Amino acid sequence: MRNFIDQLRNHSSDDGTESVRTDGGTTTSRSRLFGDSNQSLLERDVVRSAPFWLPPFLLVGLFVYGAIAWNVLLSFTDFTGIGEPNYSALDLENYIIAFTGGTPSWSNLAVDPIWNAAQNTVVLMVAFAAACLVLGLVLAILVDRGIRFENTFRTIYLLPMSLSFVVTAKFWLYMYNPQTGLINILLGAVGIGPVGIIQNPDLKLAGVAFALIWQFSGYAMIVYLAALRTIPTSHFEAARVDGASTVRMYWRVIVPQLRTATVSALVVITVFALKAFDFLFSMYGGYQPGPSADILATRMVREAYANQNWAYGSTIAVILFVLALAIVAPYIYSQYQRGEL
Incomplete structure (x- = not known):
């Protein structure tokens, strides 16, 4: 007491x-x-930890979000890269020109609308994402079934993602070479070719998509493999007891449980498709890959740097940003709704 x-x-x-x-x-x-x-x-944690998070927070706010805000403002001007932007006369002319074409007030030359580049962007995203997910799922299932040298195969499949877009583009530029490329050598062995993949307008975009699939299918495999390892073995055993074949078991029981992994991989892959400018620039050697392979990213850089239409390039950048936000925002919201953020 x-x-x-x-x-x-x-x-x-x-x-x-x-x-x-x-x-x-x-x-x-x-x-x-x-x-x-x-x-x-x-004594609040947020105040005591301010010396650690406040400086990077201010730097990111200035150079990332501040730059995005300034780019949006610039898209409403007629800035051509010379002098100072005129912020007193803001209008939607650049956005109207982007979707309808015509001769803008800031140039004597007619400007084509962005529909062709937007169509190529969407085709690249859809084909690239769908093929990556399917191939990644198949590879993940094969690795998950306990094949020999699993770690070796997993490393080999994931290795291409560690390469930059520039390295990948140069590698596939060699692979697609009509005379010395490995693909045309193999095609020639079966009596086909040579095929000028990067020279043929009908095959340019397909060549880009195939190279990107090679680079990112390993990432999809790792995401699916991690999800497969979280599924209880009782689900597999129950399907086998019910007499389901291997294909039917995966299609009816396992694949529906991979929805979260599919969405996660899809968001990352489609965003990389929007950022494929450096790949196209390195493969085709400039701002102009040709109408059949021109995407919004190459059109944006070409307008800003080659044609000195900075405000119009900013307009295309805003459209790209909105596309990326339309892909990422629903995913982030769904994660928040599930309490995972």
Whole structure:
């Protein structure tokens, strides 16, 4: 009992201003010096950790989100890269020109609409994403079934993703070479070719999609493999007891449980498709891959740097940003709804 009384004396009094020591003296409480509200504010984790998160937060806010905001503002001007932008006369002319074409007030030359580049962008995204997901799922199932040298195969499949777009483009530029490329050598062995994949307008976009599928199918495989490893073995056993074949078991039981993994991989892959400018620039050697392979990213850079239409290039950049946001925002919202953010 005496120990209990001594412990009570060591705590602060009810008014939070003084505490009684065991020797009979008093000690001024910290709340009397700083006040309860100030004490709670200073001891909050967000305040105490401010030296660590505040500088990068300000830098990202200025150079990322600030740059995005300035780019949006620039898209409403007629800035051509010379002088200072005129922010006093903002209008939607660039967006109208982007979707309808015509001769803008800031140029004497007619400007084509972006529909061709937008169509190529959508085709690349759909074909690239669908093939990556299907191939990644098949590879994940094969690896998950306990094949020999699993770790080796997993590393080999994932290795292309560690390469940059520039390295991948140069590699496939060699592979597609009509005279010395491995693909045309193999086609020639069966009596086909040579096929000028990067020279043929009908095959340019397909060649880009195939190279990107080679690079990112390993990423889809890893995402699916991680999801497959979380499915209880009882699900597999129950399907086998019911007499389901291997194909039917995966199609009816396993694949429906991979919905979250599919959405996650799809978001990343489609965003990479929107960012394929450096791949096309490296493969075709400039801003103009040709109408059959021109995407919004190459059109944006060509308008800004080659044609000196900076405001129009900013307009295309805003459209690209909206497309990326339309892909990412629903995914983030669904993650938030499930309590995973």
